[in-house]
Amino acid sequence: MLFPDRLHQAIxxxxxxxxxxxDPRPESLPEPFASRVQAGPAAAAEALKNYHxxxxxxxxxxxxxxxxxxxxxxxxGAAGFDxxxxxxxxxxERGLLVLMDAKRGDIGSxxxxxxxxxxxxxxxxxxxxxxxxxxxPYLGSDxxxxxxxxxxxxxxxxxxxxxxSNPGAGLFQDHGTPPLADVVAGQVAEWGSTRCGExxxxxxxxxxxxxxxxxxxxxxxLMPKALLLLPGFGFQGGTADGLSSAFDGQGQGxxxxxxxxxxxxxxxxxxxxxxxxxxxxxxxxxEMKEQLSCVSxxxx
Amino acid sequence: MLFPDRLHQAIxxxxxxxxxxxDPRPESLPEPFASRVQAGPAAAAEALKNYHxxxxxxxxxxxxxxxxxxxxxxxxGAAGFDxxxxxxxxxxERGLLVLMDAKRGDIGSxxxxxxxxxxxxxxxxxxxxxxxxxxxPYLGSDxxxxxxxxxxxxxxxxxxxxxxSNPGAGLFQDHGTPPLADVVAGQVAEWGSTRCGExxxxxxxxxxxxxxxxxxxxxxxLMPKALLLLPGFGFQGGTADGLSSAFDGQGQGxxxxxxxxxxxxxxxxxxxxxxxxxxxxxxxxxEMKEQLSCVSxxxx
Numbered sequence: 001m002l003f004p005d006r007l008h009q010a011i012x013x014x015x016x017x018x019x020x021x022x023d024p025r026p027e028s029l030p031e032p033f034a035s036r037v038q039a040g041p042a043a044a045a046e047a048l049k050n051y052h053x054x055x056x057x058x059x060x061x062x063x064x065x066x067x068x069x070x071x072x073x074x075x076x077g078a079a080g081f082d083x084x085x086x087x088x089x090x091x092x093e094r095g096l097l098v099l100m101d102a103k104r105g106d107i108g109s110x111x112x113x114x115x116x117x118x119x120x121x122x123x124x125x126x127x128x129x130x131x132x133x134x135x136x137p138y139l140g141s142d143x144x145x146x147x148x149x150x151x152x153x154x155x156x157x158x159x160x161x162x163x164x165s166n167p168g169a170g171l172f173q174d175h176g177t178p179p180l181a182d183v184v185a186g187q188v189a190e191w192g193s194t195r196c197g198e199x200x201x202x203x204x205x206x207x208x209x210x211x212x213x214x215x216x217x218x219x220x221x222l223m224p225k226a227l228l229l230l231p232g233f234g235f236q237g238g239t240a241d242g243l244s245s246a247f248d249g250q251g252q253g254x255x256x257x258x259x260x261x262x263x264x265x266x267x268x269x270x271x272x273x274x275x276x277x278x279x280x281x282x283x284x285x286x287e288m289k290e291q292l293s294c295v296s297x298x299x300x
Numbered sequence: 301m302l303f304p305d306r307l308h309q310a311i312x313x314x315x316x317x318x319x320x321x322x323d324p325r326p327e328s329l330p331e332p333f334a335s336r337v338q339a340g341p342a343a344a345a346e347a348l349k350n351y352h353x354x355x356x357x358x359x360x361x362x363x364x365x366x367x368x369x370x371x372x373x374x375x376x377g378a379a380g381f382d383x384x385x386x387x388x389x390x391x392x393e394r395g396l397l398v399l400m401d402a403k404r405g406d407i408g409s410x411x412x413x414x415x416x417x418x419x420x421x422x423x424x425x426x427x428x429x430x431x432x433x434x435x436x437p438y439l440g441s442d443x444x445x446x447x448x449x450x451x452x453x454x455x456x457x458x459x460x461x462x463x464x465s466n467p468g469a470g471l472f473q474d475h476g477t478p479p480l481a482d483v484v485a486g487q488v489a490e491w492g493s494t495r496c497g498e499x500x501x502x503x504x505x506x507x508x509x510x511x512x513x514x515x516x517x518x519x520x521x522l523m524p525k526a527l528l529l530l531p532g533f534g535f536q537g538g539t540a541d542g543l544s545s546a547f548d549g550q551g552q553g554x555x556x557x558x559x560x561x562x563x564x565x566x567x568x569x570x571x572x573x574x575x576x577x578x579x580x581x582x583x584x585x586x587e588m589k590e591q592l593s594c595v596s597x598x599x600x
Contacts, residue, residue, distance in 0.1 A: 023410070026423055041426035071406060071413035077426030078382035085377060105436060106371060106403055107466040107536075110323070113371035123326055126341035126377030136405060138438045138461060142468035161438060166407040168442035175483055176476025183475055236407075 003097075003131055003157035004201035004227055008252055010064035010097055016289040017251055017296050020059050021101070021231070021259030022068040022087055024048050026076070030266040030277035045079030052087040056094050058278045059262075062285045065097040065131070067229075067257050088128040097131040099229070099255075103161065105136035111143050115150035132157030134207060134229070137184050148191055148204070157203050157227065160188050162219060165209025165232030185222040192226050201227050201253065210256055213242025220245050220253075228254040234261025234288070244295040251296040258288055303397075303431055303457035304501035304527055308552055310364035310397055316589040317551055317596050320359050321401070321531070321559030322368040322387055324348050326376070330566040330577035345379030352387040356394050358578045359562075362585045365397040365431070367531075367557050388428040397431040399529070399555075403461065405436035411443050415450035432457030434507060434529070437484050448491060448504070457503050457527065460488050462519060465509025465532030485522040492526050501527050501553065510556055513542025520545050520553075528554040534561025534588070544595040551596040558588055 001009075011017050026037040026044045033051040037044035056066070066087075073084035088098050104114040116122055121129045135147050137160045144160070151158050163173055163181040173181040185206060192204030205227035208219045220228070228246045232238040233256045246254035265284030266277035274280045301309075311317050326337040326344045333351040337344035356366070366387075373384035388398050404414040416422055421429045435447050437460045444460070451458050463473050463481040473481040485506060492504030505527035508519045520528070528546045532538040533556045546554035565584030566577035574580045 041422070041424050044423060069406075069410060071404070071410045071417070074381070075413045075417045075422045075426065077385060077417075077422055078378045080423075080426065081374070081381040082378035103406055103436075104371070104403070106369075107464060110369060110371045113375045117371070117375045117377075122341070122375045122377055123344060123380075124341055126375065126380065136403075136436050136438055138436050138472060139464050139466060140468040140471035140473065142466050143464075164407060164439050164443075166439060166442050168440040171440035171487070172438060172480060172484060173440065175480050180472060180475050180480060184472060187471070 002155050002197035003151075003203050005197035005199045006131065007064060007097060007157070007227065007255070008197070008199035008201060011252060014062060014064045016063065016292060017247070017255050018063050018285065018288050018292055019065045019067055019099070019255040019257040020063055020262050020285065021257045022052060022055075022066060023072045023259040023263065024051070025072065028264060041076045042079045045076045045083040048073070048076070048080070048083040049086045052083070053090050054278065055281065056087070056091050056096065058282050059285055060094040060096055062282070062289060063096070065099055065255055066091050067099045067101045069259065070100065070102040085127050088130055092128060099132040099134070099157070099159065100130040101134045103134045103136045105139050105143060107139060108142050108146055112146035115147045119150040119154045119156045129154060130156070132159060132205075134159045134161065136161050137187070141187070144191070151203050152195070157205055159205040159207050159227070159229045160184065162188060162206040163208050163212060163215060165211045165236055165238070169209065182222060185219055188226055189223045192223070196225055199252070201225060205229060207231065208246070210238030210243060211236055216243065217245035229257065230254055231257040234258040235264075240291040240295045243292075247296045254296075256292055262288065302455050302497035303451075303503050305497035305499045306431065307364060307397060307457070307527065307555070308497070308499035308501060311552060311555075314362060314364045316363060316592060317547070317555050318363050318585065318588050318592055319365045319367055319399070319555040319557040320363055320562050320585065321557045322352060322355075322366060323372045323559040323563065324351070325372065328564060341376045342379045345376045345383040348373070348376070348380070348383040349386045352383070353390050354578065355581065356387070356391050356396065358582050359585055360394040360396055362582070362589060363396070365399055365555055366391050367399045367401045367559075369559065370400065370402040385427050388430055392428060399432040399434070399457070399459065400430040401434045403434045403436045405439050405443060407439060408442050408446055412446035415447045419450040419454045419456045429454060430456070432459060432505075434459045434461065436461050437487070441487070444491070451503050452495070455503075457505060459505040459507050459527070459529045460484065462488060462506040463508050463512060463515060465511045465536055465538065469509065482522060485519055488526055489523045492523070496525055499552070501525060505529060507531065508546070510538030510543060511536055516543065517545035529557065530554055531557040534558040535564075540591040540595045543592075547596045554596075556592055562588065
């Protein structure tokens with residue numbers, strides 16, 4: 001089954017387009033993990049493994065998909081890369097889809113290696129195959145080809161950066177007439193047009209910041225079949241208001257990512273009546289699903 | 301000493317702006333390494349470690365700087381990331397500068413993690429600090445800030461992608477009037493203007509494909525102080541002719557990268573009179589230096 005169809009099914013099953021981002025900051029883990037990270041990168045990576053397995057147990061009943069952010073694992077070196085692989089494997093084991101947020105992009109032969117790593121299992125199964133990958137489009141079409149080929153070969157999805165969630169995204173993404181982001185969106189729509197699943201959605205998606213509700217309808221019209229990854233919900237200021245244009249009315253067509261607002265929920269003053277970090281984290285996920293239910297047309 | 305001054309000194313000492321890219325393909329290593337990779341990713345990574353240490357011994361007398369390509373290590377998973385760290389450490393030990401070609405770029409907090417990993421030693425020294433890093437500019441100025449801050453803090457260099465070496469680079473990089481690549485180049489010049497070393501060159505450089513000699517003078521004029529990384533020499537079709545506009549006449553101002561034409565030299569028919577892969581590799585490096593001596597104004 002193609003990625004968009006797997007995602008469609010999982011969103012229906014979980015009743016929500018909510019996605020949780022794994023952006024682990026070793027210094028901001030709940031206990032008992034936080035006090036284990038000071039013994040060095042290997043100990044920190046081990047703590048991350050245990051934390052993420054526990055976290056995945058908490059969120060698996062609620063969400064369809066997770067998004068590990070490669071940067072926060074790489075900062076722990078090889079041990080961090082291993083912890084990232086472990087989180088991906090365990091999430092798959094628990095029935096979650098995994099969208100690797102690595103934002104790779106390079107010339108063709110190098111893109112082929114990145115695509116193999118994250119979508120094809122790497123060299124002799126060195127890394128667990130993920131369901132989808134974020135890709136940076138700056139290098140152009142021939143640089144995107146190996147990612148498209150890998151997506152086809154492994155029934156995986158791609159999310160090309162179109163308009164990102166950061167405040168200064170427009171500096172280059174708004175350049176020209178039409179703006180660069182529109183040109184990239186057009187290319188994403190073209191790549192995706194021949195890659196639609198039975199659900200009607202395409203394997204080739206796009207990243208548009210949840211911090212940009214006013215632009216969502218515009219990008220949706222440029223990419224009618226593309227799954228949209230909407231990062232920045234919560235901590236970065238994105239709210240549910242205005243995200244509805246990304247969805248089809250049945251809660252399909254987009255996934256909304258929150259990372260810090262979920263991961264740091266254990267520190268929230270107003271949740272201290274809940275005893276454990278697991279309960280507070282779960283509460284934050286449930287809240288997010290409720291917030292999204294109005295706009296996505298889903299009922300959690 | 302700032303990165304551009306360290307590079308200036310090293311280019312002078314080695315008499316060449318030649319750079320060797322480490323793009324290891326496990327299936328294309330010389331023996332005895334090639335036959336060791338089939339036992340799985342860990343064995344392959346171990347073979348890479350040994351190969352790269354031997355390779356660095358061969359090239360260290362000849363070149364100033366190497367460029368590990370992250371993708372070809374990541375494809376071996378955590379063991380590959382470890383092999384990449386080892387190659388960086390050993391190169392530093394042998395007095396080489398290390399430019400990490402990871403082409404990262406993300407929103408601010410994530411860029412900060414990538415910058416820490418590759419320029420700042422990562423979490424508690426999880427990765428050896430590299431001298432410079434390639435950065436993808438697509439996310440804009442606020443996303444570049446953490447890389448600039450890390451470059452300042454660690455006296456490191458950055459090479460922003462401006463116009464890449466692949467045939468289809470123009471799809472997005474030529475978009476608009478002026479073309480996007482010119483706008484990025486202007487931004488690189490601005491970031492770099494306050495970050496010049498005693499040599500006169502800036503810590504903030506740019507990637508312009510060695511496959512694009514006709515555009516080099518143009519980008520040099522837009523970025524008069526930027527060190528230019530010119531990839532694609534040799535295998536990708538870049539030749540020495542026309543690269544001179546990147547240089548100042550004393551062989552300074554740019555580094556020219558070759559990966560496959562050096563790494564695969566051991567297979568060359570015309571070098572089979574040389575007994576070992578080391579001799580053939582060394583010959584390819586010496587040839588490259590000779591080819592570059594006419595345009596760079598250096599004498600190897």
